[in-house]
Amino acid sequence: MEVFSRADRTADAALIAGFALGDAQATTAFVRRFQHPVFGMAYSVTRDQGLAEDVSQEVFVRAWKAAGSYDVRRASVLTWLLTITRNAAIDAIRTKRPTPVDDDSLDPLLEATLQPPSAEDVALLSLESRQAAERLRSLPPEQARAVTLAVIGGCTAAEVARREGIPLGTAKTRIRTGLHRLRDAMKEARHD
Incomplete structure (x- = not known):
C-alpha cells in the first residue's frame, strides 16, 4: 500500500497537469521524478536493459497522451504510471516473441x-x-x-x-x- 502525503499528491497532480499541457519545465520535472521507478518496473518485467529503456520512453509518450484523463481520486500518479509501464513492458515482450508456427x-x-x-x-x-x-x-x-x-x-x-x-x-x-x-x-x- 502506498503512503503519500496530501502535499505529494498535490505536487504530482500539478506536475501531471503541466505535463499534459506540454509545459517544458513541468515535463522535465515529471520525467526526472518518475524515470527511475518507471525504468525499474520496465526492467523487472523485461529483464533486458535495452528493451526496458525503450519501454520507458514509450511509457512517457503514453502518459503524455493520457495525462489529460488522469484522475487523482483513482490512484496516485506513480501507481498510474507504473500500471502504464507494466502494460507497455508486457506489450514489448509479446512483440518480441517468435512468430508462432502454423x-x-x-x-x-x-x-x-x-x-x-x-x-x-x-x-x-x-x-x-x-x-x-x-x-x-x-x-x-x-x-x-x-x-x-x-x-x-x-x-x-x-x-x-x-x-x-x-x-x-x-x-x-x-x-x-x-x-x-x-x-x-x-x-x-x-x-x-
Whole structure:
C-alpha cells in the first residue's frame, strides 16, 4: 500500500497537469521524478536493459497522451504510471516473441518431440540437443506438450489452452511447472 502525503499528491497532480499541457519545465520535472521507478518496473518485467529503456520512453509518450484523463481520486500518479509501464513492458515482450508456427506444422513437431529419436536422428543430433530432448521427454507428456507449444511453437498460454482443450490456468501451470523442471534438470546436470 502506498503512503503519500496530501502535499505529494498535490505536487504530482500539478506536475501531471503541466505535463499534459506540454509545459517544458513541468515535463522535465515529471520525467526526472518518475524515470527511475518507471525504468525499474520496465526492467523487472523485461529483464533486458535495452528493451526496458525503450519501454520507458514509450511509457512517457503514453502518459503524455493520457495525462489529460488522469484522475487523482483513482490512484496516485506513480501507481498510474507504473500500471502504464507494466502494460507497455508486457506489450514489448509479446512483440518480441517468435512468430508462432502454423497449426499444420505443430502436430509433426509435437510427435517428433515426444517420440524416442530414431537411430538416424541420434546420429545427427549434437550432444547438447540430445540432452535437451531427453530432458523434455522426461517431463510428463502434458507438460512436454505445453512447453513445446509455448517455447518452440510460440503459442501463448491461451493458445495452448485452446489447442489442448484445457482451462487457461491449467495451461499456465503446465508451462510454468515444465519450465521449472527443465531448469532444475539443467542445474543438476551442471553440478554432475
